[in-house]
Amino acid sequence: MERARRATLKDVARVSGVSPTTVSFVLNDTPGQTIPADTRAKVFEAARSLDYSPHRLARALREGSSRVVLLKLGDLRPGHSMDGFVTGMRHELSRHGHTLVVHPGGAGPALMAEFVATLAPRAVVDLAGPYQQAATDGNGNDxxxxxxxxxxxxxxxxxxxxxxxxxxxxxxxxxxxxxxxxxxxxxxxxxxxxxxxxxxxxxxxxxxxxxxxxxxxxxxxxxxxxxxxxxxxxxxxxxxxxxxxxxxxxxxxxxxxxxxxxxxxxxxxxxxxxxxxxxDGESFGRRAAREALGIDPGAPVxxxxxxxxxxxx
Amino acid sequence: MERARRATLKDVARVSGVSPTTVSFVLNDTPGQTIPADTRAKVFEAARSLDYSPHRLARALREGSSRVVLLKLGDLRPGHSMDGFVTGMRHELSRHGHTLVVHPGGAGPALMAEFVATLAPRAVVDLAGPYQQAATDGNGNDxxxxxxxxxxxxxxxxxxxxxxxxxxxxxxxxxxxxxxxxxxxxxxxxxxxxxxxxxxxxxxxxxxxxxxxxxxxxxxxxxxxxxxxxxxxxxxxxxxxxxxxxxxxxxxxxxxxxxxxxxxxxxxxxxxxxxxxxxDGESFGRRAAREALGIDPGAPVxxxxxxxxxxxx
DNA sequence: GGCGATCACTAAATCGAATTAGTAATAGAC
DNA sequence: GTCTATTACTAATTCGATTTAGTGATCGCC
Structure with missing residues (x-):
């Protein structure tokens, strides 16, 4: 069973007539590079016609982390607001080109380490952490x-x-x-x-x-x-x-x-x-997502x- | 803030006095390679002393897929047996060196495609799929x-x-x-x-x-x-x-x-x-995990x- | 005219693993 | 002694992306 080979950055380069480096500069709008509009248009068109999408693993390997944000639920009991929190967080991260992966409650530290190693997340959000800190020393950030x-x-x-x-x-x-x-x-x-x-x-x-x-x-x-x-x-x-x-x-x-x-x-x-x-877990989740990405979370709702x-x- | 650099395969090679290729052969027990016991012992000791663990992204890139199995819940309503299914599946996959990631219900096809692209899973298990097929043509494999x-x-x-x-x-x-x-x-x-x-x-x-x-x-x-x-x-x-x-x-x-x-x-x-x-969702989940990995699932419980x-x- | 900055690109390296394609030495069979 | 197979390794490539370190041409200023 032959599978259609996915288009790579090199394919986009070949079709648009520029180097793979230039393709990367265009697609990532890399600061400090000057690319004329007609070159940009050629690259975008080539990428579109090839249905090019970056190979996430390769990109993560090169960049040092993936575009995953890992949410650790800890032993928090499932509830309505938690569903809302996850939904809000997921949508906000998606808007910023990131993917939310939820780490299950009830799993031990070894599984958590494996999740982190496997996913190389950009950020880990510990939902229970602030509550545990607040319980310990009163200074949780929840x-x-x-x-x-x-x-x-x-x-x-x-x-x-x-x-x-x-x-x-x-x-x-x-x-x-x-x-x-x-x-x-x-x-x-x-x-x-x-x-x-x-x-x-x-x-x-x-x-x-x-x-x-x-x-x-x-x-x-x-x-x-x-x-x-x-x-x-x-x-x-x-x-x-x-x-x-x-x-x-x-x-x-x-x-x-x-x-x-x-x-x-x-x-x-x-x-x-x-x-x-x-x-309202959803608003809280949206703000948590923005914080995870280092963006201004905005005022609490x-x-x-x-x-x-x-x-x- | 300086972070300790993780040990790489090359570090293990340097410490054990063999090439990175030999290290890979040893750690992966690669078929068709003959490595004497003392060389193996040297490699294992070096890996242990360096706390070496493969870089999952690099490995996945090279192998063509990660060691993630993605579970798609679809629009199935959460329930007790589903929790058991997920737990059983998680444990069985963990025993075989794989990690279960659950794709949330209620999310659209675009998010599913992003999950697959991001995680490059070895297998995707569609929990709702067999039920939908059974409803359509009576031939679901559930x-x-x-x-x-x-x-x-x-x-x-x-x-x-x-x-x-x-x-x-x-x-x-x-x-x-x-x-x-x-x-x-x-x-x-x-x-x-x-x-x-x-x-x-x-x-x-x-x-x-x-x-x-x-x-x-x-x-x-x-x-x-x-x-x-x-x-x-x-x-x-x-x-x-x-x-x-x-x-x-x-x-x-x-x-x-x-x-x-x-x-x-x-x-x-x-x-x-x-x-x-x-x-008993847990047994079902264990068998589903084995099927996903191409192992004999064993008899139903x-x-x-x-x-x-x-x-x- | 000469120098420095900018533009518009490129080749090569990097990330860290697994795989491919070997080589030199040794052992066994004829 | 010669040939073949096995052993015990190695160098190089691959995977696909981003980043680094450039180069040649052009423009503007002195």
Missing amino acids: GGWVDGLAAHTMTQLAHLATRGHSQIALALPDEAAAEPLAGLRLRHAREAWSQLGSQELHPLHVPATAHEAAGAVRTLRVHHPQVTAVAAFDDETALRVLAAMADAGLAAPADLAVIGFDDGPYGALWRPTLTSVHI TPASTVVQRQSA | GGWVDGLAAHTMTQLAHLATRGHSQIALALPDEAAAEPLAGLRLRHAREAWSQLGSQELHPLHVPATAHEAAGAVRTLRVHHPQVTAVAAFDDETALRVLAAMADAGLAAPADLAVIGFDDGPYGALWRPTLTSVHI TPASTVVQRQSA
């Missing part, structure tokens, strides 16, 4: 109270505050409670709740099994009967709380209001439907998150 | 009734048959009902239901909005009152049906039994808990899917 996690947490809790709640719980998935992101979320929540002039905020660890989750909710009500609302780590955790409440014979929002986070696809199906926080009002809170 | 979609459909429906249901509906998400996969699922379901010696199977299109979904369920009950169970396209569709039933004052499984598909994380949280089908028994069916 958008903070403007368009980062703290801002979305404020959106979430402000909704409860305007609903008159004064004592609330932050529901964290039990299996993820020891992770840096959970600690960071708790810290943001405490600060936001304090800024909102409200009172106590209690952590509520929600196990994955229904029986245990119901127990945790009952314990909360026994130890903190003045807690009237739950802000959840994410929608899945919120739905765990709602299921536990159903098992414990409690109704939302009458007995306990529940607000999710990151507006997944199931909240609208639930009974009661879940109030959640919609996060605000509000970066909004409440999706449904029945549960 | 594992069929052994470990493919048809087999999982049979698992789903056999559960209902053993529960004594004789007339059922297949619930399809309204917005995806016109896609080839939905048509294929319906065809498999009809065939499986016929093979199980049972009677009629009716399609049920479930809209995304709660109000309309409830209407669809009521219409089903009016037009087909003998239908006693619903097999859903996936878990999300099943939860739509359950939500619609709750809105219509119906109980599962007493009024209508409901079984999901692909065992997502939310079925266990619903009340009643959702019975679903667990699909069966059963490729099992019922997760909960409350709804």
Whole structure:
């Protein structure tokens, strides 16, 4: 089976009657070279007629890196805003002639090294890194109270505050409670709740099994009967709380209001439907892409998150 | 900022006292070359002490393709078994010195071409392709009734048959009902239901909005009152049906039994808990990886899917 | 007229690997 | 002793792009 040979730069040179060097200068608009317009036109025409496209591997080898930007998700849980982030980032990079490749969560450092070696990316964007740094020393560069996690947490809790709640719980998935992101979320929540002039905020660890989750909710009500609302780590955790409440014979929002986070696809199906926080991941992704390429990211888009009002809170 | 220069093949040659060609012969165990054991040992030691690793771009350029396998998801909806498929495929490819890169769903042909050009993959695995071909001409190579979609459909429906249901509906998400996969699922379901010696199977299109979904369920009950169970396209569709039933004052499984598909994380949280089908995507992914590399994939693992028994069916 | 800068190009090298096409020495068979 | 095959290597090329280091001609200024 004979395959049509792809056109090379040398083919373009032969057809346009100039050297391969000149072709490269024209196609790359190389600074410091003067090429007259008619030569340029000849080269562009030759490239077009041959359907020439640079051999990406060869170019990357010569340039020292490819035009890939690698996004490392780390152990961040998938969610709606992450999809938006990836989409926004992908589109912005594509506009600048780069390709986004996503490195999967749950993979170890050896696989990450292999990805980097294989792809020779121009940049690696660590999505979880700023959260881990913020959890460690408070100095993460994740958008903070403007368009980062703290801002979305404020959106979430402000909704409860305007609903008159004064004592609330932050529901964290039990299996993820020891992770840096959970600690960071708790810290943001405490600060936001304090800024909102409200009172106590209690952590509520929600196990994955229904029986245990119901127990945790009952314990909360026994130890903190003045807690009237739950802000959840994410929608899945919120739905765990709602299921536990159903098992414990409690109704939302009458007995306990529940607000999710990151507006997944199931909240609208639930009974009661879940109030959640919609996060604009796409804008954040666009800005992250520009930063990765060393371009001015522009001003943050605000509000970066909004409440999706449904029945549960 | 000075970066340590990576060791090249020439460095290994210099340190081991042989030519770069000999180093390549040793490290690649090139057929048709005879290298004595002490020369091999010298080369391996030099490579180890220099932490040498081939420059992937250069190697790919020379070999004509990289050691990437590209997985194209197409417009397949994310699910539990797909995660397993990707994990299985990744691990198997890694064992054979290859790297899996996932091409995102929802992206157009131009992005796919850019991915292929950029990565120069050794193989492209089209996950949705066999389903589309099966939907078109019935000859897809997707594992069929052994470990493919048809087999999982049979698992789903056999559960209902053993529960004594004789007339059922297949619930399809309204917005995806016109896609080839939905048509294929319906065809498999009809065939499986016929093979199980049972009677009629009716399609049920479930809209995304709660109000309309409830209407669809009521219409089903009016037009087909003998239908006693619903097999859903996936878990999300099943939860739509359950939500619609709750809105219509119906109980599962007493009024209508409901079984999901692909065992997502939310079925266990619903009340009643959702019975679903667990699909072994990981084994399938391992075999797909081996096929991509031209290795014998081995025998299919069966059963490729099992019922997760909960409350709804 | 001479000198320096600019224009419009080119040959060669580079990137780092794998492959091709050898060579000299040695061993075994006739 | 001669011929052939094998062993144990090597120099050069290839892959396809970009970059480096030029050259000859022309123009403008002094």
